[in-house]
Amino acid sequence: MFKKIKAKFLSMNFVVNYRKILPYVKPYWGRAMIAVLITIPIGSMDAVIAWALKPYMDVVMVEKSTGGTSTLLIPILIIVFSSLQSILTYTATYLNTWVGHRVSMDVKKKLFAKLMHYNASFFDKNTSGDIIVRFNNDVDAACGGLLNNLKLFTTRLFSSISLICVLFYNSWQLAIVATLVLFGALFPLTRVRKRIKGLMDKTVFTGTRVITHYNETYSGNRIISSYNLYDYQNKRFSDTLDDVFKLGMKMIQRTGIISPIMHFVVSVGIAIVIWLGSYLIVTHQITAGSFVSFIAALIMLYNPIKSIGNNFNNVQMAFLAMERVFDKLESIPDIRNCDNPTVLEKPTDCIEYKNVCFSYVDGKQVLEDVNLKINIGQTIAFVGNSGGGKSTLVNLLPRFYEVSKGSINIDGKDIKSLDIDSLRDNIAIVFQDNFLFYGTIRDNIAIGKKDATEEEIQSAVKNACLEEFISTLDKGLDTEIGERGVLLSGGQKQRIAIARAFVKNAPIVILDEATSALDNKSEAIVQKAIDNLMADRTVFIIAHRLSTVRNADKIVVVNYGKITEIGSHEELINKEGSIYASLYKTQLH
Numbered sequence: 001m002f003k004k005i006k007a008k009f010l011s012m013n014f015v016v017n018y019r020k021i022l023p024y025v026k027p028y029w030g031r032a033m034i035a036v037l038i039t040i041p042i043g044s045m046d047a048v049i050a051w052a053l054k055p056y057m058d059v060v061m062v063e064k065s066t067g068g069t070s071t072l073l074i075p076i077l078i079i080v081f082s083s084l085q086s087i088l089t090y091t092a093t094y095l096n097t098w099v100g101h102r103v104s105m106d107v108k109k110k111l112f113a114k115l116m117h118y119n120a121s122f123f124d125k126n127t128s129g130d131i132i133v134r135f136n137n138d139v140d141a142a143c144g145g146l147l148n149n150l151k152l153f154t155t156r157l158f159s160s161i162s163l164i165c166v167l168f169y170n171s172w173q174l175a176i177v178a179t180l181v182l183f184g185a186l187f188p189l190t191r192v193r194k195r196i197k198g199l200m201d202k203t204v205f206t207g208t209r210v211i212t213h214y215n216e217t218y219s220g221n222r223i224i225s226s227y228n229l230y231d232y233q234n235k236r237f238s239d240t241l242d243d244v245f246k247l248g249m250k251m252i253q254r255t256g257i258i259s260p261i262m263h264f265v266v267s268v269g270i271a272i273v274i275w276l277g278s279y280l281i282v283t284h285q286i287t288a289g290s291f292v293s294f295i296a297a298l299i300m301l302y303n304p305i306k307s308i309g310n311n312f313n314n315v316q317m318a319f320l321a322m323e324r325v326f327d328k329l330e331s332i333p334d335i336r337n338c339d340n341p342t343v344l345e346k347p348t349d350c351i352e353y354k355n356v357c358f359s360y361v362d363g364k365q366v367l368e369d370v371n372l373k374i375n376i377g378q379t380i381a382f383v384g385n386s387g388g389g390k391s392t393l394v395n396l397l398p399r400f401y402e403v404s405k406g407s408i409n410i411d412g413k414d415i416k417s418l419d420i421d422s423l424r425d426n427i428a429i430v431f432q433d434n435f436l437f438y439g440t441i442r443d444n445i446a447i448g449k450k451d452a453t454e455e456e457i458q459s460a461v462k463n464a465c466l467e468e469f470i471s472t473l474d475k476g477l478d479t480e481i482g483e484r485g486v487l488l489s490g491g492q493k494q495r496i497a498i499a500r501a502f503v504k505n506a507p508i509v510i511l512d513e514a515t516s517a518l519d520n521k522s523e524a525i526v527q528k529a530i531d532n533l534m535a536d537r538t539v540f541i542i543a544h545r546l547s548t549v550r551n552a553d554k555i556v557v558v559n560y561g562k563i564t565e566i567g568s569h570e571e572l573i574n575k576e577g578s579i580y581a582s583l584y585k586t587q588l589h
Helices: 002-011 014-062 069-116 120-125 128-170 172-219 221-226 230-255 258-282 288-330 390-395 420-425 441-446 454-463 467-471 490-504 520-534 569-573 579-588
Strands: 350-358 367-375 379-383 405-410 427-430 508-512 538-542 554-559 562-567
Touching: 014 069, 014 128, 014 288, 069 128, 069 288, 128 172, 128 288, 172 221, 172 230, 172 258, 172 288, 258 288, 350 390, 367 390, 367 538, 367 562, 379 390, 390 508, 390 538, 420 427, 427 490, 427 520, 441 454, 441 490, 454 467, 454 490, 454 520, 490 520, 508 520, 554 569, 554 579, 562 569, 562 579, 569 579
Parallel strands: 379 538, 379 554, 427 508, 508 538
Antiparallel strands: 350 367, 350 405, 554 562
16 A cells, blocks of 8 residues: 555656756755754654653553652653744744745746747737746745645654654554554545646636736726626626636535545544553553553644645645646747857848748648748838738748748848847837837837937937927936836827837838827828838838838738739839729728
8 A cells, every 4th residue: 555655646746846846946955954854853843742641641640649750840841842843843934935935936037038938829829817827826836835845744754753653662553553544544645636637727727717807807998998898897707706616616526525534534543543552451561651642642643644635735736836837947939049040140132931831720821832032121011901911921030930831031041040039139120009018218218229328219219209299298208108008199109119119220120000000190200200210221011001101112912821912002003903003092082
């Protein structure tokens, strides 16, 4: 039975997980070791208290004497040992918590750095709730329970060993019975992991949906108000909470019986020991003091066992969270540098798409055999039907996604052979809905170049047509803009994003429908800023408003994943049966 329990214990990846976490504990090894070593006397002192009862009870109960030294000394020793045990327990708890939080911080930092390098498809497939749980909550559950579980394990181990020694010291016959019952009580724990593994995964997934609801309500509060979505959002949230409740009850159904079973087995063991102990006392094989000492040790040994079933779920949660954390830490991003990548300097020749195919989902092509050559310094505009693949084409250039087939070359070099950081350093992007970070206007502009001088920032402000707006603010560039720039208008956000691109001063610029969400007045101002940004750069424009792309060197019509037309505005507008001409005339009217 012991071998079976050991095998199950090892199957929980206990040893594997602790080996993986050791490098993170190493910087705090001194405190961690002290915390573990303290558990030895904490556990052993239980046995001292139980052992002391034997001489005490033999003197008082058998000899009917209260005047001996032991009758005074033993109670005092029990108080002293209990006080010392309490102090050591507090010290171990403090050190465990300190080390656990430090390890948690270090793991979160490494996970966060890992998160930064996940490709766009990862964020397409995972909600904000998934990210928070997997990269934050799981770390807290894993590292928070790490040393606490180790402390609990070592304390119980040394306590059990010392108490079992007391049992054998008092009566080897009773000790054998008690030990067999102990392993019998622990046996149900070997079944727990199998019963709850799938349920734990579902519980975590449902928990991520709860967080997602909160995030959606925060970010979409105006949509909820404007569309009166209170009942709709409440129902979705209530349904999710109902699922959480049902999963919680299923967890109790599958594991709640374990603790009562253990309690019953332990109670049977105590009953057998009392019956057998009475016989041994009557036959003078043990003394009454030995029996009282044995019962005290047995109860101290069994009591934690009876309740361990209730705590075992938390231990399993910590182990499963640890496994998920290390799955993330050991994962390799789909988009990464090749061996010995080439650093991309400023492009001088051309950018070329060769037989490029791409699909977000297997079996559903978004781009099919795209061939396109753009000379450095040219302005290329992509137009066509919604969902036709325009944004996908430009998103492949900075390797937000990886081409399924074919290649994209810069100056004759496949971008897969280029260092990713150097590739992206050469590209500035202005999106339709630009993300602004919490902080000031200056902070968000300087993101384009972390060591930007004041002169560079002021130049970017001027070129992005931000001077007039900045002059109306009491704190100027140091004005706080709120989370995601909530205190700014759409046009102001766009111009800050353009200023950011100016500061970056990249030779390649991507404008992804940068003016499509603006009113006419804002568009005119932003368009002027964009014209400034486009000067002397290679520019990719994605636009629905065809009036904004008339001056492009090449206009590329993309429909259903294929390039159907290429030419200048004049060439395409005069081409018979031109798709571009048809779209242009439709927008004019």
